[in-house]
Amino acid sequence: MPEVTMLEAIREALFEEFNRDPAVVTLGEDIGVFGGAFKATEGLLAKFGPERVIDTPISETGIVGAACGMSYLGLRPVVEMQFIDFIACCFNQVTNFVAKSHYRWGAPVPMVIRGPSGGGVHGGPFHSANPEMYFVHTPGLKVVYPSTAYDAKGLLKSAIRDNNPVLFFEHKFLYRRVKEQLPDSEYTIPIGKAAVRREGRDLTIVSYAAAAHTSLEAAKLLANDGIDAEVIDLRTLLPLDREAIVSSVKKTSKLLIVHEDTRTGGIAGEIAAIVCEDAFGHLDGPIARVTALDTPVPYSPPLEEYFLPSVEKVAAAARELAQY
Amino acid sequence: MNHQLSRERHLELYYFMQLNRQLEERLVRLFRQNKIVGGVYSSLGQEAISVGTAYALEPRDWLAPMIRNIGTLLVKGFKPRDIFTQHMAKATSPTHGKDGTSHFGDLKKLHVVSPISMLGDLIPVMAGVGMAGRYLRQKIVAMTWIGDGGSSTGAFHEGLNFAAVQRAPLVLILENNQWAYSTPVSRQAPLKNFADRALAYGIKSRVVDGNDVVAVHEVAKYAVDECRSGRGPILIEAQTMRMKGHAQHDPAEYVPKDMFEFWKARDPIPLYEKYLTERGLWDAKTKAEIDARIERELDEDQKFAEESPLPDPQTAKQGVYCEGCHTIQADWQRPKEQVMPPAASVQAVWKIADFGAAIMPSGAPNRQVQSESQSKPAQNRQQPPHQRSTRPAPHRPAERPPAVAASGEDGVHDVSEAPPLRVPFGRGPKDRAYEREQQQSRPAKHDRPHRRRRR
Numbered sequence: 001m002p003e004v005t006m007l008e009a010i011r012e013a014l015f016e017e018f019n020r021d022p023a024v025v026t027l028g029e030d031i032g033v034f035g036g037a038f039k040a041t042e043g044l045l046a047k048f049g050p051e052r053v054i055d056t057p058i059s060e061t062g063i064v065g066a067a068c069g070m071s072y073l074g075l076r077p078v079v080e081m082q083f084i085d086f087i088a089c090c091f092n093q094v095t096n097f098v099a100k101s102h103y104r105w106g107a108p109v110p111m112v113i114r115g116p117s118g119g120g121v122h123g124g125p126f127h128s129a130n131p132e133m134y135f136v137h138t139p140g141l142k143v144v145y146p147s148t149a150y151d152a153k154g155l156l157k158s159a160i161r162d163n164n165p166v167l168f169f170e171h172k173f174l175y176r177r178v179k180e181q182l183p184d185s186e187y188t189i190p191i192g193k194a195a196v197r198r199e200g201r202d203l204t205i206v207s208y209a210a211a212a213h214t215s216l217e218a219a220k221l222l223a224n225d226g227i228d229a230e231v232i233d234l235r236t237l238l239p240l241d242r243e244a245i246v247s248s249v250k251k252t253s254k255l256l257i258v259h260e261d262t263r264t265g266g267i268a269g270e271i272a273a274i275v276c277e278d279a280f281g282h283l284d285g286p287i288a289r290v291t292a293l294d295t296p297v298p299y300s301p302p303l304e305e306y307f308l309p310s311v312e313k314v315a316a317a318a319r320e321l322a323q324y
Numbered sequence: 325m326n327h328q329l330s331r332e333r334h335l336e337l338y339y340f341m342q343l344n345r346q347l348e349e350r351l352v353r354l355f356r357q358n359k360i361v362g363g364v365y366s367s368l369g370q371e372a373i374s375v376g377t378a379y380a381l382e383p384r385d386w387l388a389p390m391i392r393n394i395g396t397l398l399v400k401g402f403k404p405r406d407i408f409t410q411h412m413a414k415a416t417s418p419t420h421g422k423d424g425t426s427h428f429g430d431l432k433k434l435h436v437v438s439p440i441s442m443l444g445d446l447i448p449v450m451a452g453v454g455m456a457g458r459y460l461r462q463k464i465v466a467m468t469w470i471g472d473g474g475s476s477t478g479a480f481h482e483g484l485n486f487a488a489v490q491r492a493p494l495v496l497i498l499e500n501n502q503w504a505y506s507t508p509v510s511r512q513a514p515l516k517n518f519a520d521r522a523l524a525y526g527i528k529s530r531v532v533d534g535n536d537v538v539a540v541h542e543v544a545k546y547a548v549d550e551c552r553s554g555r556g557p558i559l560i561e562a563q564t565m566r567m568k569g570h571a572q573h574d575p576a577e578y579v580p581k582d583m584f585e586f587w588k589a590r591d592p593i594p595l596y597e598k599y600l601t602e603r604g605l606w607d608a609k610t611k612a613e614i615d616a617r618i619e620r621e622l623d624e625d626q627k628f629a630e631e632s633p634l635p636d637p638q639t640a641k642q643g644v645y646c647e648g649c650h651t652i653q654a655d656w657q658r659p660k661e662q663v664m665p666p667a668a669s670v671q672a673v674w675k676i677a678d679f680g681a682a683i684m685p686s687g688a689p690n691r692q693v694q695s696e697s698q699s700k701p702a703q704n705r706q707q708p709p710h711q712r713s714t715r716p717a718p719h720r721p722a723e724r725p726p727a728v729a730a731s732g733e734d735g736v737h738d739v740s741e742a743p744p745l746r747v748p749f750g751r752g753p754k755d756r757a758y759e760r761e762q763q764q765s766r767p768a769k770h771d772r773p774h775r776r777r778r779r
């Protein structure tokens with residue numbers, strides 16, 4: 001069986017959900033005839049027609065608003081942001097209209113907003129962002145950020161079936177770089193569950209998305225030095241799998257958090273607080289973090305490389321932590 | 325007398341307007357007694373708009389009110405107790421104290437979407453409601469409201485453009501009440517009529533005297549019918565006056581005193597009472613009966629609200645997510661096979677009429693494009709995008725289309741058909757000249773929904 005990229009896995013999830021449920025529709029810019037800027041929706045229009053695959057004007061507020069309205073009548077719209085950076089243009093619709101709907105008046109919004117995110121492809125300040133924490137800070141949303149093709153497919157299917165609004169981040173650096181064989185049979189992955197990517201005894205590295213791969217690479221280097229790192233891939237950021245983080249820290253007594261999001265207000269701070277609340281007595285060292293710089297994502301390759309977490313930076317931080 | 329409305333329905337319009345007003349007067353009293361948790365946003369003087377427009381909807385249709393549209397909620401079937409309890413933040417309120425004022429709704433029975441405070445955001449949402457209704461073949465119309473101030477937001481423009489491109493069955497009522505908080509309309513947009521904006525979206529619009537409930541209802545009914553036949557969206561500007569401050573806290577000292585006096589003489593409720601009397605649609609006894617019924621209903625519901633408990637603090641943490649509390653199911657009025665392959669499958673290509681020449685100022689391609697779009701029946705305008713011309717019909721403000729051709733066609737709005745109704749405030753020479761001009765130049769068109777009734 002051939003290997004499938006993350007991008008193809010996402011497309012498979014869309015096709016399968018479109019086939020399963022006629023209430024699933026999709027809206028976005030250039031997603032129909034063109035198949036999307038990254039071709040995630042390629043072939044969908046030809047198969048399911050223009051009533052379900054809707055090419056829209058450049059109007060993020062219009063798109064998310066309309067999708068919200070459609071969901072009130074029982075449809076399950078999947079919105080594509082051409083780049084997730086543009087979600088800033090409909091921040092109000094997402095955080096005030098969509099996210100608060102169920103709490104305020106008991107109206108569920110079964111909707112997915114998906115889009116390419118993240119850096120490492122020299123997209124510059126407006127095509128590389130990781131805006132997940134704006135939304136992790138918004139009760140009522142769910143935030144999913146997978147790192148493998150298998151997870152992307154299973155989680156997207158779960159997101160479409162979820163009765164709540166789900167923000168689905170697709171790391172564009174991984175789109176065509178990660179590949180694997182997928183099962184023939186139907187599967188989904190529950191939202192809110194982390195995965196242990198590598199078991200280890202000496203310290204825990206918590207990460208997600210592209211940074212999860214960086215962390216795994218670093219763990220290989222560390223193994224050469226005799227440091228046995230456990231790597232946890234969060235997969236979902238909201239709701240956060242506290243249990244998985246805390247039980248790993250209880251085992252290794254040391255925690256390093258790695259993310260590609262900027263440092264201040266990144267999820268590392270939240271995880272550090274959780275560990276202090278639930279496992280402080282188990283810690284044998286300070287909670288450490290490797291993150292992007294507190295700057296916009298710079299354009300030029302050496303600048304961006306300096307900005308992003310790297311295998312070397314993660315390994316160095318882990319070695320230091322292992323000293324305790 | 326409006327021949328489409330029975331005597332009963334005429335009286336019902338009065339009932340709802342008076343209920344709207346009396347309910348709000350009680351809210352003001354409760355506010356002064358410190359029994360209201362937040363603010364009270366009065367729609368005094370604007371009741372004809374809420375009631376007249378919402379009254380054009382059928383039970384299957386959807387609406388989303390703004391803060392001054394309590395009347396629309398009453399018409400759609402919510403009870404005064406819902407509004408009392410919302411304002412008093414009681415456990416028995418539709419949102420169980422999670423939100424206040426008109427911020428509540430009902431997906432299943434009444435088809436009401438709750439507004440949020442951010443102005444303009446409802447417009448794309450209600451466009452989506454209309455689109456979903458069309459997708460499911462429910463033949464519904466969506467209606468929402470916006471203020472003169474709210475119409476300056478990005479969401480208004482994105483929403484209306486989105487609705488227009490999608491041909492969504494959406495009726496948008498723009499309530500021009502002269503003020504947005506302390507800001508007069510002249511500082512909101514340099515337009516004589518906000519309805520003129522419709523031209524920019526290639527949709528139709530109407531201007532109506534918002535203090536004339538029969539005129540408002542007529543134009544709303546027309547708009548609802550048009551939308552139901554696939555000829556939406558439509559923008560209606562209802563001209564009126566906000567007769568109080570922005571909310572109870574605001575004494576509105578920035579409003580010229582005689583401006584209130586001018587508009588008080590056009591209070592929609594006495595005007596309609598006179599209308600009913602002059603046409604023999606009621607007598608003093610009928611009026612007394614309706615008024616007594618309103619008193620009774622309000623007494624009962626106010627008592628219910630005042631006696632209701634505040635919510636249990638612990639419930640604050642509940643309900644952020646749907647955790648199986650809702651079953652989400654669309655009401656399909658068409659066979660699902662139609663939207664599944666092979667029936668739904670198409671060739672994914674764009675067809676560009678005239679290779680884009682439609683935007684060129686030369687005549688021939690233009691006419692071709694226009695006649696193409698005009699000759700198509702309504703449903704066909706909701707063609708799949710890949711078969712549709714990506715260019716709208718050209719916009720040429722200088723060439724006003726003839727009145728006959730103007731009505732009902734794409735890219736042309738009907739404000740150009742008839743001179744817009746301007747409700748002049750001042751009594752200076754310009755305003756008097758304008759009024760004279762209007763009286764002379766306006767033919768009595770009996771089929772024109774926004775005709776201003778002379779009394």
Ligand SMILES: Cc1ncc(C[n+]2csc(CCOP(=O)(O)OP(=O)(O)O)c2C)c(N)n1
Nearest residue numbers: 392441442443471472473474501503504505
């Ligand atoms: C986007 C946004 N900005 C500011 C406000 C604060 N605000 C609430 S109502 C209001 C005035 C609205 O005026 P208008 O739209 O004309 O409606 P009216 O109050 O006259 O009914 C303002 C500024 C808001 N609710 N939403």
Ligand SMILES: [Mg+2]
Nearest residue numbers: 471472503504
């Ligand atoms: Mg106003």
